[in-house]
Amino acid sequence: MKYLVLTTLLYMSTILSAQQPIERPLWPNGAPNSNELTGTEQELEPHRVSNVTQPTITVYPSAHPNSKAIIMCPGGAYTLLATDHEGHDMAPWFHAQNITYVVLKYRMPNGHSDVPLSDAEQAIRMVRQQAAEWNVDPKQVGIMGASAGGHLASTLATHYGSKETRPDFQILFYPVITMDEGYTHMGSRINLLGNRPTAEQLALFSNEQRVDAQTPPAFIMLSSDDQAVPPANGVNYYLALVRNGVSASLHAYPTGGHGWGFWDSFAYKRQWTGELEKWLRSAL
Template sequence: MGMKIRRYLVAGFMGISFSVMAQQNRIDMMLWDKNVGADQAKAIVEKADFNRDPAITVYKAAKPNGKAIIMCPGGGYGWEATGHEGHDIAHWLNNQGVTYVVLKYRLPQGNHEIPLSDAEQAIRLVREHAEEWGVDPSKVGIMGASAGGHLASTVATHYTSAATRPDFQILFYPVITMDPSYTHAGSRTNLLGENPSADLQNRFSNELQVTPDTPKAFLILSSDDDIVPVANSINYYTSLVSNKVPVAMHIYPNGGHGYGYSEWFTYKDQWKSELEKWLREEI
Protein backbone atom coordinates (compact mmCIF):
# COMPACT_ATOMS: atom_id res chain seq x y z
CA MET A 1 0.00 0.00 0.00
CA GLY A 2 1.42 3.42 -0.98
CA MET A 3 2.38 5.97 1.66
CA LYS A 4 -0.17 8.50 0.36
CA ILE A 5 -3.02 5.95 0.55
CA ARG A 6 -2.01 4.96 4.07
CA ARG A 7 -2.06 8.64 5.11
CA TYR A 8 -5.56 9.07 3.67
CA LEU A 9 -6.79 5.96 5.49
CA VAL A 10 -5.26 7.05 8.78
CA ALA A 11 -6.78 10.50 8.40
CA GLY A 12 -10.15 8.93 7.59
CA PHE A 13 -10.05 6.63 10.61
CA MET A 14 -9.06 9.57 12.81
CA GLY A 15 -11.96 11.60 11.45
CA ILE A 16 -14.37 8.76 12.18
CA SER A 17 -12.86 8.37 15.64
CA PHE A 18 -13.26 12.08 16.42
CA SER A 19 -16.86 12.00 15.15
CA VAL A 20 -17.74 8.97 17.29
CA MET A 21 -16.06 10.54 20.32
CA ALA A 22 -17.96 13.79 19.81
CA GLN A 23 -21.26 11.91 19.67
CA GLN A 24 -20.40 9.91 22.79
CA ASN A 25 -19.54 13.10 24.68
CA ARG A 26 -22.53 15.07 23.37
CA ILE A 27 -25.63 15.70 25.45
CA ASP A 28 -28.73 17.45 24.10
CA MET A 29 -30.99 18.90 26.79
CA MET A 30 -34.16 20.97 26.69
CA LEU A 31 -33.68 24.28 28.44
CA TRP A 32 -37.00 24.51 30.21
CA ASP A 33 -39.36 21.93 31.68
CA LYS A 34 -42.85 22.98 32.71
CA ASN A 35 -43.06 20.16 35.24
CA VAL A 36 -39.91 20.87 37.23
CA GLY A 37 -37.80 23.78 38.39
CA ALA A 38 -38.20 26.99 40.30
CA ASP A 39 -41.45 28.92 40.36
CA GLN A 40 -39.76 31.73 38.48
CA ALA A 41 -38.75 29.35 35.71
CA LYS A 42 -42.29 28.01 35.47
CA ALA A 43 -43.69 31.53 35.21
CA ILE A 44 -41.34 32.42 32.36
CA VAL A 45 -42.29 29.29 30.46
CA GLU A 46 -46.01 29.78 30.91
CA LYS A 47 -46.01 33.35 29.53
CA ALA A 48 -43.45 32.82 26.76
CA ASP A 49 -44.32 32.50 23.12
CA PHE A 50 -42.38 29.40 22.10
CA ASN A 51 -41.55 29.96 18.44
CA ARG A 52 -38.78 27.40 18.86
CA ASP A 53 -37.59 24.88 21.43
CA PRO A 54 -34.77 26.39 23.49
CA ALA A 55 -32.08 23.86 24.35
CA ILE A 56 -28.42 23.33 25.09
CA THR A 57 -25.97 20.96 23.44
CA VAL A 58 -23.18 19.95 25.80
CA TYR A 59 -19.84 18.71 24.49
CA LYS A 60 -18.03 17.09 27.40
CA ALA A 61 -14.25 17.20 27.39
CA ALA A 62 -12.55 13.80 27.60
CA LYS A 63 -10.12 15.23 30.16
CA PRO A 64 -12.02 18.14 31.73
CA ASN A 65 -10.08 20.92 33.41
CA GLY A 66 -13.15 22.23 35.23
CA LYS A 67 -13.84 25.13 32.86
CA ALA A 68 -17.10 25.47 30.94
CA ILE A 69 -18.09 27.90 28.19
CA ILE A 70 -21.66 28.54 27.05
CA MET A 71 -21.80 29.88 23.49
CA CYS A 72 -24.49 32.25 22.20
CA PRO A 73 -24.38 32.25 18.37
CA GLY A 74 -25.01 35.47 16.47
CA GLY A 75 -27.62 36.28 13.87
CA GLY A 76 -29.00 39.71 14.67
CA TYR A 77 -31.54 38.26 17.12
CA GLY A 78 -33.38 37.09 14.00
CA TRP A 79 -31.66 33.73 13.44
CA GLU A 80 -28.74 31.79 14.93
CA ALA A 81 -25.42 30.96 13.23
CA THR A 82 -24.99 27.66 15.04
CA GLY A 83 -22.21 26.35 12.78
CA HIS A 84 -19.12 28.58 12.66
CA GLU A 85 -20.35 30.50 15.72
CA GLY A 86 -21.52 27.40 17.55
CA HIS A 87 -20.92 23.69 17.15
CA ASP A 88 -17.79 24.03 15.00
CA ILE A 89 -15.78 25.29 17.98
CA ALA A 90 -16.53 22.27 20.18
CA HIS A 91 -13.68 19.96 19.22
CA TRP A 92 -10.99 22.63 19.65
CA LEU A 93 -12.22 23.70 23.09
CA ASN A 94 -12.71 20.10 24.21
CA ASN A 95 -9.05 19.52 23.35
CA GLN A 96 -8.19 22.30 25.80
CA GLY A 97 -10.15 20.44 28.51
CA VAL A 98 -13.08 22.86 28.32
CA THR A 99 -16.66 21.60 28.54
CA TYR A 100 -18.41 23.45 25.71
CA VAL A 101 -22.11 24.25 25.56
CA VAL A 102 -24.02 25.66 22.59
CA LEU A 103 -27.15 27.56 23.57
CA LYS A 104 -30.18 27.52 21.27
CA TYR A 105 -32.03 30.51 22.65
CA ARG A 106 -35.46 31.76 21.68
CA LEU A 107 -35.56 34.71 19.30
CA PRO A 108 -37.04 37.75 21.05
CA GLN A 109 -39.34 39.22 18.37
CA GLY A 110 -39.35 42.41 20.43
CA ASN A 111 -39.57 40.68 23.83
CA HIS A 112 -36.24 41.62 25.39
CA GLU A 113 -36.72 39.32 28.40
CA ILE A 114 -36.64 36.07 26.42
CA PRO A 115 -32.96 35.69 25.37
CA LEU A 116 -31.65 36.75 28.78
CA SER A 117 -33.91 34.30 30.59
CA ASP A 118 -32.70 31.47 28.32
CA ALA A 119 -29.03 32.35 28.80
CA GLU A 120 -29.42 32.52 32.58
CA GLN A 121 -31.17 29.14 32.57
CA ALA A 122 -28.26 27.66 30.60
CA ILE A 123 -25.87 28.83 33.31
CA ARG A 124 -28.10 27.31 35.99
CA LEU A 125 -28.17 23.96 34.20
CA VAL A 126 -24.39 23.84 33.76
CA ARG A 127 -23.88 24.51 37.45
CA GLU A 128 -26.57 22.02 38.45
CA HIS A 129 -24.80 19.33 36.40
CA ALA A 130 -21.29 20.50 37.26
CA GLU A 131 -20.14 17.32 38.99
CA GLU A 132 -21.60 15.09 36.26
CA TRP A 133 -19.92 17.07 33.49
CA GLY A 134 -16.57 17.66 35.20
CA VAL A 135 -17.17 21.38 35.67
CA ASP A 136 -16.02 23.66 38.48
CA PRO A 137 -19.11 25.82 39.28
CA SER A 138 -16.80 28.81 39.80
CA LYS A 139 -15.39 28.54 36.25
CA VAL A 140 -18.49 28.85 34.10
CA GLY A 141 -18.20 31.46 31.34
CA ILE A 142 -20.45 32.95 28.69
CA MET A 143 -19.34 33.51 25.09
CA GLY A 144 -21.08 35.15 22.16
CA ALA A 145 -20.59 36.48 18.64
CA SER A 146 -22.22 39.57 17.13
CA ALA A 147 -25.80 39.71 18.51
CA GLY A 148 -24.86 36.65 20.55
CA GLY A 149 -22.13 38.87 21.95
CA HIS A 150 -24.82 41.30 23.00
CA LEU A 151 -26.63 38.47 24.74
CA ALA A 152 -23.43 37.32 26.44
CA SER A 153 -22.57 40.84 27.59
CA THR A 154 -26.18 41.27 28.75
CA VAL A 155 -25.85 38.21 30.97
CA ALA A 156 -22.54 39.61 32.25
CA THR A 157 -24.11 42.96 33.17
CA HIS A 158 -27.75 42.03 33.95
CA TYR A 159 -27.45 38.68 35.77
CA THR A 160 -30.17 38.38 38.40
CA SER A 161 -28.45 36.22 41.01
CA ALA A 162 -25.15 34.67 42.02
CA ALA A 163 -26.38 31.43 40.46
CA THR A 164 -26.62 33.06 37.02
CA ARG A 165 -23.53 35.30 37.14
CA PRO A 166 -20.96 34.07 34.62
CA ASP A 167 -17.39 33.89 35.89
CA PHE A 168 -16.00 35.31 32.65
CA GLN A 169 -17.14 36.55 29.24
CA ILE A 170 -15.70 36.04 25.75
CA LEU A 171 -17.03 38.31 23.00
CA PHE A 172 -16.46 38.08 19.23
CA TYR A 173 -17.16 41.35 17.33
CA PRO A 174 -20.09 41.98 19.69
CA VAL A 175 -23.08 44.23 19.47
CA ILE A 176 -22.90 46.08 22.79
CA THR A 177 -24.99 49.21 22.54
CA MET A 178 -28.59 49.96 21.62
CA ASP A 179 -27.71 53.61 20.90
CA PRO A 180 -29.08 54.06 17.35
CA SER A 181 -26.06 56.14 16.31
CA TYR A 182 -23.75 53.10 16.36
CA THR A 183 -25.70 49.94 17.17
CA HIS A 184 -26.56 47.16 14.72
CA ALA A 185 -30.03 48.27 13.65
CA GLY A 186 -31.45 44.80 13.01
CA SER A 187 -30.38 43.48 16.40
CA ARG A 188 -31.88 46.54 18.11
CA THR A 189 -35.24 46.20 16.36
CA ASN A 190 -35.48 42.44 16.90
CA LEU A 191 -34.65 42.77 20.59
CA LEU A 192 -36.43 45.98 21.60
CA GLY A 193 -39.04 46.57 18.90
CA GLU A 194 -39.43 49.45 16.48
CA ASN A 195 -39.67 52.35 18.94
CA PRO A 196 -38.15 51.46 22.31
CA SER A 197 -38.21 53.97 25.12
CA ALA A 198 -35.02 55.82 26.03
CA ASP A 199 -34.98 53.94 29.33
CA LEU A 200 -35.13 50.54 27.59
CA GLN A 201 -32.51 51.61 25.06
CA ASN A 202 -30.12 52.64 27.85
CA ARG A 203 -30.86 49.55 29.88
CA PHE A 204 -29.66 47.29 27.07
CA SER A 205 -26.72 49.48 26.10
CA ASN A 206 -24.35 47.30 28.05
CA GLU A 207 -21.46 49.74 28.05
CA LEU A 208 -23.64 51.76 30.45
CA GLN A 209 -24.35 48.78 32.73
CA VAL A 210 -20.81 47.72 33.71
CA THR A 211 -19.99 47.65 37.44
CA PRO A 212 -16.97 46.47 39.41
CA ASP A 213 -18.80 43.13 39.77
CA THR A 214 -18.99 42.55 36.01
CA PRO A 215 -16.97 39.41 35.15
CA LYS A 216 -13.59 39.62 33.43
CA ALA A 217 -13.65 39.78 29.65
CA PHE A 218 -11.86 38.77 26.44
CA LEU A 219 -12.81 40.62 23.22
CA ILE A 220 -11.99 39.90 19.56
CA LEU A 221 -12.80 42.18 16.62
CA SER A 222 -11.47 43.53 13.32
CA SER A 223 -10.78 47.16 12.45
CA ASP A 224 -12.67 46.92 9.17
CA ASP A 225 -15.92 45.59 10.62
CA ASP A 226 -18.60 47.39 8.60
CA ILE A 227 -21.55 45.56 10.18
CA VAL A 228 -21.08 46.31 13.88
CA PRO A 229 -19.07 49.50 14.47
CA VAL A 230 -15.87 48.92 16.45
CA ALA A 231 -17.03 51.58 18.93
CA ASN A 232 -19.27 48.88 20.42
CA SER A 233 -16.26 46.91 21.66
CA ILE A 234 -14.05 49.92 22.36
CA ASN A 235 -16.62 51.66 24.54
CA TYR A 236 -17.31 48.44 26.41
CA TYR A 237 -13.58 47.93 26.93
CA THR A 238 -13.26 51.50 28.26
CA SER A 239 -16.15 50.97 30.65
CA LEU A 240 -14.64 47.71 31.93
CA VAL A 241 -11.29 49.42 32.50
CA SER A 242 -12.98 52.34 34.28
CA ASN A 243 -14.60 49.85 36.65
CA LYS A 244 -11.32 47.99 37.17
CA VAL A 245 -12.66 44.82 35.55
CA PRO A 246 -9.84 42.74 34.03
CA VAL A 247 -10.15 42.76 30.24
CA ALA A 248 -8.12 41.75 27.18
CA MET A 249 -8.99 43.04 23.71
CA HIS A 250 -7.47 41.87 20.42
CA ILE A 251 -8.13 43.96 17.30
CA TYR A 252 -7.05 42.54 13.94
CA PRO A 253 -6.47 44.80 10.92
CA ASN A 254 -8.96 43.07 8.65
CA GLY A 255 -11.50 40.27 8.53
CA GLY A 256 -14.72 42.22 8.65
CA HIS A 257 -17.53 40.61 10.60
CA GLY A 258 -18.93 37.17 11.23
CA TYR A 259 -15.89 34.92 10.81
CA GLY A 260 -16.23 32.93 14.02
CA TYR A 261 -14.32 29.68 13.60
CA SER A 262 -14.14 29.95 9.80
CA GLU A 263 -10.90 28.90 8.12
CA TRP A 264 -10.88 31.91 5.79
CA PHE A 265 -10.21 34.36 8.62
CA THR A 266 -6.54 35.27 8.28
CA TYR A 267 -5.99 35.67 12.01
CA LYS A 268 -7.77 32.51 13.18
CA ASP A 269 -4.58 30.92 14.55
CA GLN A 270 -3.77 34.14 16.41
CA TRP A 271 -7.11 34.47 18.19
CA LYS A 272 -7.10 30.77 19.06
CA SER A 273 -3.63 31.07 20.55
CA GLU A 274 -4.50 34.22 22.51
CA LEU A 275 -7.76 32.79 23.83
CA GLU A 276 -6.13 29.50 24.79
CA LYS A 277 -3.46 31.42 26.72
CA TRP A 278 -6.03 33.64 28.42
CA LEU A 279 -8.15 30.66 29.49
CA ARG A 280 -5.06 28.92 30.82
CA GLU A 281 -3.63 31.88 32.73
CA GLU A 282 -6.65 33.96 33.74
CA ILE A 283 -9.44 31.45 34.45
Protein backbone atom coordinates in the same frame (compact mmCIF):
# COMPACT_ATOMS: atom_id res chain seq x y z
CA MET B 1 -3.49 -8.49 33.74
CA LYS B 2 -7.26 -8.87 33.58
CA TYR B 3 -7.62 -5.96 36.02
CA LEU B 4 -5.36 -3.80 33.85
CA VAL B 5 -7.35 -4.59 30.72
CA LEU B 6 -10.66 -3.82 32.44
CA THR B 7 -9.29 -0.59 33.85
CA THR B 8 -8.03 0.46 30.42
CA LEU B 9 -11.36 -0.36 28.78
CA LEU B 10 -13.23 1.56 31.45
CA TYR B 11 -10.94 4.55 30.96
CA MET B 12 -11.40 4.48 27.17
CA SER B 13 -15.15 4.14 27.59
CA THR B 14 -15.18 7.20 29.84
CA ILE B 15 -13.16 9.21 27.32
CA LEU B 16 -15.42 8.24 24.42
CA SER B 17 -18.63 8.92 26.33
CA ALA B 18 -17.28 12.32 27.38
CA GLN B 19 -16.85 13.22 23.74
CA GLN B 20 -20.48 12.50 22.82
CA PRO B 21 -22.68 15.60 22.80
CA ILE B 22 -25.63 15.69 25.18
CA GLU B 23 -28.73 17.68 24.20
CA ARG B 24 -31.10 18.81 26.91
CA PRO B 25 -34.27 20.92 26.77
CA LEU B 26 -33.76 24.26 28.47
CA TRP B 27 -37.24 24.42 29.93
CA PRO B 28 -38.57 20.83 30.21
CA ASN B 29 -41.61 22.06 32.13
CA GLY B 30 -42.22 25.10 29.93
CA ALA B 31 -40.55 28.50 29.81
CA PRO B 32 -41.66 31.21 32.24
CA ASN B 33 -42.15 33.74 29.44
CA SER B 34 -43.06 33.90 25.76
CA ASN B 35 -41.82 35.68 22.65
CA GLU B 36 -45.25 35.10 21.05
CA LEU B 37 -43.73 33.17 18.16
CA THR B 38 -45.69 30.11 17.07
CA GLY B 39 -45.18 27.22 14.71
CA THR B 40 -42.13 25.04 14.34
CA GLU B 41 -38.44 25.74 14.18
CA GLN B 42 -37.19 26.62 10.70
CA GLU B 43 -33.83 26.03 9.04
CA LEU B 44 -33.67 28.90 6.57
CA GLU B 45 -30.47 27.46 5.09
CA PRO B 46 -27.97 24.93 6.42
CA HIS B 47 -27.10 25.78 10.03
CA ARG B 48 -29.24 28.93 10.07
CA VAL B 49 -32.07 28.29 12.52
CA SER B 50 -35.00 30.60 13.17
CA ASN B 51 -38.32 30.52 15.02
CA VAL B 52 -36.82 28.63 17.98
CA THR B 53 -39.71 27.71 20.27
CA GLN B 54 -38.02 24.81 22.10
CA PRO B 55 -34.64 26.11 23.32
CA THR B 56 -31.93 23.60 24.18
CA ILE B 57 -28.35 23.26 25.29
CA THR B 58 -25.95 20.85 23.60
CA VAL B 59 -23.12 19.87 25.92
CA TYR B 60 -19.72 18.56 24.84
CA PRO B 61 -18.31 17.40 28.20
CA SER B 62 -14.60 17.50 28.90
CA ALA B 63 -12.96 14.20 29.78
CA HIS B 64 -11.22 15.95 32.68
CA PRO B 65 -12.95 16.56 36.03
CA ASN B 66 -13.38 20.13 37.29
CA SER B 67 -12.92 21.69 33.86
CA LYS B 68 -13.85 25.18 32.83
CA ALA B 69 -17.17 25.37 30.95
CA ILE B 70 -18.07 27.82 28.18
CA ILE B 71 -21.63 28.44 27.01
CA MET B 72 -21.76 29.75 23.43
CA CYS B 73 -24.53 32.03 22.15
CA PRO B 74 -24.46 32.01 18.31
CA GLY B 75 -25.15 35.24 16.44
CA GLY B 76 -27.82 36.13 13.92
CA ALA B 77 -29.15 39.64 14.63
CA TYR B 78 -31.64 38.26 17.17
CA THR B 79 -33.63 36.80 14.29
CA LEU B 80 -31.78 33.49 13.66
CA LEU B 81 -28.86 31.46 14.97
CA ALA B 82 -25.69 30.66 12.99
CA THR B 83 -25.10 27.31 14.67
CA ASP B 84 -22.08 26.12 12.69
CA HIS B 85 -19.09 28.52 12.73
CA GLU B 86 -20.52 30.39 15.72
CA GLY B 87 -21.64 27.21 17.46
CA HIS B 88 -20.90 23.52 17.10
CA ASP B 89 -17.82 23.88 14.88
CA MET B 90 -15.84 25.16 17.87
CA ALA B 91 -16.49 22.10 20.03
CA PRO B 92 -13.38 20.09 19.03
CA TRP B 93 -11.08 23.05 19.67
CA PHE B 94 -12.46 23.69 23.15
CA HIS B 95 -12.46 19.97 23.88
CA ALA B 96 -8.73 19.95 23.07
CA GLN B 97 -8.30 22.65 25.73
CA ASN B 98 -9.98 20.35 28.30
CA ILE B 99 -13.01 22.65 28.43
CA THR B 100 -16.64 21.55 28.57
CA TYR B 101 -18.29 23.35 25.68
CA VAL B 102 -22.01 24.14 25.52
CA VAL B 103 -24.02 25.53 22.59
CA LEU B 104 -27.13 27.44 23.60
CA LYS B 105 -30.03 27.38 21.15
CA TYR B 106 -31.94 30.34 22.55
CA ARG B 107 -35.27 31.85 21.63
CA MET B 108 -35.46 35.01 19.55
CA PRO B 109 -36.83 38.05 21.38
CA ASN B 110 -39.39 39.18 18.79
CA GLY B 111 -39.51 42.43 20.77
CA HIS B 112 -39.61 40.62 24.13
CA SER B 113 -36.22 41.57 25.52
CA ASP B 114 -36.49 39.34 28.60
CA VAL B 115 -36.68 36.10 26.61
CA PRO B 116 -33.06 35.57 25.42
CA LEU B 117 -31.68 36.67 28.79
CA SER B 118 -33.90 34.22 30.66
CA ASP B 119 -32.64 31.43 28.37
CA ALA B 120 -29.02 32.38 29.00
CA GLU B 121 -29.60 32.47 32.76
CA GLN B 122 -31.26 29.06 32.63
CA ALA B 123 -28.35 27.64 30.62
CA ILE B 124 -25.72 28.70 33.16
CA ARG B 125 -27.98 27.51 35.97
CA MET B 126 -28.26 24.06 34.36
CA VAL B 127 -24.53 23.76 33.73
CA ARG B 128 -23.78 24.49 37.37
CA GLN B 129 -26.48 22.10 38.56
CA GLN B 130 -25.04 19.32 36.38
CA ALA B 131 -21.42 20.22 37.07
CA ALA B 132 -20.41 16.82 38.46
CA GLU B 133 -22.04 14.92 35.57
CA TRP B 134 -20.41 17.11 32.93
CA ASN B 135 -16.96 17.39 34.56
CA VAL B 136 -17.36 21.10 35.29
CA ASP B 137 -15.97 23.30 38.02
CA PRO B 138 -19.09 25.31 38.95
CA LYS B 139 -16.85 28.27 39.83
CA GLN B 140 -15.40 28.37 36.30
CA VAL B 141 -18.42 28.72 34.03
CA GLY B 142 -18.20 31.40 31.34
CA ILE B 143 -20.49 32.86 28.70
CA MET B 144 -19.44 33.46 25.10
CA GLY B 145 -21.23 35.00 22.15
CA ALA B 146 -20.83 36.31 18.62
CA SER B 147 -22.46 39.44 17.19
CA ALA B 148 -26.01 39.56 18.61
CA GLY B 149 -25.01 36.50 20.63
CA GLY B 150 -22.25 38.73 21.98
CA HIS B 151 -24.91 41.18 23.07
CA LEU B 152 -26.70 38.36 24.86
CA ALA B 153 -23.45 37.20 26.50
CA SER B 154 -22.59 40.72 27.65
CA THR B 155 -26.19 41.19 28.81
CA LEU B 156 -25.87 38.15 31.05
CA ALA B 157 -22.51 39.48 32.28
CA THR B 158 -24.06 42.84 33.23
CA HIS B 159 -27.68 41.91 34.06
CA TYR B 160 -27.36 38.55 35.87
CA GLY B 161 -30.05 38.17 38.49
CA SER B 162 -28.17 36.23 41.16
CA LYS B 163 -24.84 34.71 42.12
CA GLU B 164 -26.13 31.46 40.62
CA THR B 165 -26.41 32.99 37.15
CA ARG B 166 -23.37 35.30 37.18
CA PRO B 167 -20.82 34.04 34.64
CA ASP B 168 -17.25 33.74 35.87
CA PHE B 169 -15.89 35.21 32.63
CA GLN B 170 -17.08 36.38 29.20
CA ILE B 171 -15.74 35.94 25.66
CA LEU B 172 -17.11 38.19 22.93
CA PHE B 173 -16.69 37.90 19.16
CA TYR B 174 -17.35 41.21 17.31
CA PRO B 175 -20.19 41.90 19.75
CA VAL B 176 -23.22 44.14 19.53
CA ILE B 177 -23.02 46.03 22.83
CA THR B 178 -24.94 49.27 22.60
CA MET B 179 -28.46 50.31 21.63
CA ASP B 180 -27.25 53.83 20.83
CA GLU B 181 -28.57 54.63 17.37
CA GLY B 182 -25.26 56.22 16.41
CA TYR B 183 -23.36 52.95 16.38
CA THR B 184 -25.60 50.02 17.24
CA HIS B 185 -26.57 47.23 14.86
CA MET B 186 -30.10 48.37 14.03
CA GLY B 187 -31.42 44.95 13.05
CA SER B 188 -30.45 43.53 16.43
CA ARG B 189 -31.90 46.54 18.23
CA ILE B 190 -35.25 46.33 16.42
CA ASN B 191 -35.56 42.59 16.96
CA LEU B 192 -34.71 42.96 20.65
CA LEU B 193 -36.67 46.09 21.55
CA GLY B 194 -39.11 46.70 18.72
CA ASN B 195 -39.47 49.75 16.52
CA ARG B 196 -40.28 52.23 19.30
CA PRO B 197 -38.13 51.50 22.32
CA THR B 198 -38.26 53.83 25.29
CA ALA B 199 -35.24 55.76 26.50
CA GLU B 200 -35.21 53.48 29.55
CA GLN B 201 -35.06 50.36 27.37
CA LEU B 202 -32.26 51.79 25.26
CA ALA B 203 -30.20 52.61 28.34
CA LEU B 204 -30.95 49.27 29.99
CA PHE B 205 -29.66 47.22 27.05
CA SER B 206 -26.69 49.45 26.23
CA ASN B 207 -24.36 47.17 28.11
CA GLU B 208 -21.42 49.56 28.19
CA GLN B 209 -23.56 51.58 30.61
CA ARG B 210 -24.21 48.57 32.84
CA VAL B 211 -20.63 47.64 33.68
CA ASP B 212 -19.58 47.80 37.32
CA ALA B 213 -16.82 46.37 39.48
CA GLN B 214 -18.67 43.03 39.72
CA THR B 215 -18.78 42.47 35.94
CA PRO B 216 -16.78 39.33 35.10
CA PRO B 217 -13.44 39.44 33.24
CA ALA B 218 -13.67 39.72 29.47
CA PHE B 219 -11.87 38.66 26.31
CA ILE B 220 -13.07 40.73 23.34
CA MET B 221 -12.13 40.31 19.66
CA LEU B 222 -13.21 42.19 16.56
CA SER B 223 -12.09 43.46 13.16
CA SER B 224 -11.26 47.11 12.57
CA ASP B 225 -13.00 47.00 9.18
CA ASP B 226 -16.30 45.57 10.51
CA GLN B 227 -19.05 47.35 8.55
CA ALA B 228 -21.95 45.48 10.17
CA VAL B 229 -21.28 46.04 13.88
CA PRO B 230 -19.04 49.09 14.39
CA PRO B 231 -15.86 48.28 16.34
CA ALA B 232 -16.82 51.03 18.80
CA ASN B 233 -19.23 48.51 20.34
CA GLY B 234 -16.46 46.26 21.61
CA VAL B 235 -13.98 49.10 22.21
CA ASN B 236 -16.35 51.13 24.39
CA TYR B 237 -17.28 48.04 26.37
CA TYR B 238 -13.58 47.36 26.94
CA LEU B 239 -13.05 50.94 28.14
CA ALA B 240 -16.01 50.66 30.51
CA LEU B 241 -14.53 47.47 31.96
CA VAL B 242 -11.15 49.14 32.47
CA ARG B 243 -12.73 52.18 34.13
CA ASN B 244 -14.41 49.86 36.60
CA GLY B 245 -11.27 47.90 37.39
CA VAL B 246 -12.40 44.73 35.59
CA SER B 247 -9.74 42.59 33.93
CA ALA B 248 -10.21 42.83 30.16
CA SER B 249 -8.32 41.83 27.01
CA LEU B 250 -9.13 43.48 23.67
CA HIS B 251 -7.92 42.10 20.31
CA ALA B 252 -8.62 44.20 17.20
CA TYR B 253 -7.53 42.65 13.91
CA PRO B 254 -7.00 44.97 10.91
CA THR B 255 -9.17 43.03 8.45
CA GLY B 256 -11.80 40.33 8.45
CA GLY B 257 -15.08 42.20 8.49
CA HIS B 258 -17.90 40.64 10.45
CA GLY B 259 -19.04 37.13 11.25
CA TRP B 260 -15.86 35.07 10.88
CA GLY B 261 -16.34 32.91 13.94
CA PHE B 262 -14.38 29.67 13.56
CA TRP B 263 -13.97 29.91 9.78
CA ASP B 264 -10.52 28.99 8.49
CA SER B 265 -10.84 31.79 5.93
CA PHE B 266 -10.32 34.41 8.64
CA ALA B 267 -6.68 35.44 8.25
CA TYR B 268 -6.15 35.87 11.99
CA LYS B 269 -7.67 32.61 13.19
CA ARG B 270 -4.32 31.33 14.43
CA GLN B 271 -3.83 34.56 16.36
CA TRP B 272 -7.20 34.65 18.11
CA THR B 273 -7.18 30.97 19.01
CA GLY B 274 -3.67 31.25 20.41
CA GLU B 275 -4.46 34.41 22.36
CA LEU B 276 -7.69 32.98 23.73
CA GLU B 277 -5.96 29.75 24.76
CA LYS B 278 -3.31 31.74 26.65
CA TRP B 279 -5.95 33.95 28.31
CA LEU B 280 -8.01 30.96 29.44
CA ARG B 281 -4.91 29.35 30.95
CA SER B 282 -3.28 32.37 32.58
CA ALA B 283 -5.78 35.16 33.18
CA LEU B 284 -8.52 33.26 35.03
